[in-house]
Amino acid sequence: MHDLETDGHRARKRFGQNFLSDPNIIRKIIDGIRPQPGELMVEIGPGLGAMTAPLIERLGHLHVVEIDRDLIARLHERYSAAQLTVHEGDALKFDFGSLCAGADSAPTLRIVGNLPYNISTPILFHLAGFADKVKDMTFMLQKEVVMRMVAEPGTEEYGRLSVMLQYRFRMGRLFDVPPGAFRPAPKVMSSIVRLAPLPADQLAAKDEALLGRIVAAAFGQRRKTLRNTLREFIDEAGLAALGIDAGLRGERLAVDQFVAIANRCSGA
């Protein structure tokens, strides 16, 4: 199905191209984003412009980041520079902070996109690095990924993605989108998720890189207990001092418990 043509464009599987084609779903997503005239917004992967057109209509001007040269050429043909700024290239390497004015300005950037599913996890981690510049983000992703993002401790879906994103963002799943809303249709169900950065003073980790390494270690071997997975960071007595049982698996720990472990290690 992936070579099906949409609007004269052959969808490229390597770029995760599934184009939204259901006008009701498009309207529902745009209504959920609630774009206001003059807001600073960037769309990742505009593709054939299903969301781009209504976004420009409401905002006046939009930034987009797109990797596919054929689609970039179409965007340049269709929109003026006053309406659209096209950033050509890989969103995984794009400096989203460069769109914001002063370094100390209030976080005003809004990021949206029907994200290419083949790079969903790395793009979420990349975007987390710009949280201090961002007002909010609204994305379409595989439902399975969204369920992992918002998962609670103790559930099967809870893992590194849940902890690292919940540390930084308040998140909510808005609604699901069936495969039939796209051309070509993907094999999986999709969901819309909204992320809003938590205030900087609520981010309690003294060393975020260390937090990242500890969380990665705790979930690297899911079946193993903290006693084993965190051995290089903290011993049983250290865990006990934090009220954490070394015989638990990482999936049982809440985000603030991971933060407590990281802070004890960085203080050590």
Ligand code: SAM
């Ligand atoms: N927004 C359009 C829609 O809803 O119909 C297209 C969505 S399609 C799922 C993903 C889009 O992201 C495609 O336009 C694809 O070319 C683009 N894309 C894929 N990988 C990308 C990357 N690494 N950086 C920027 N854009 C990328």
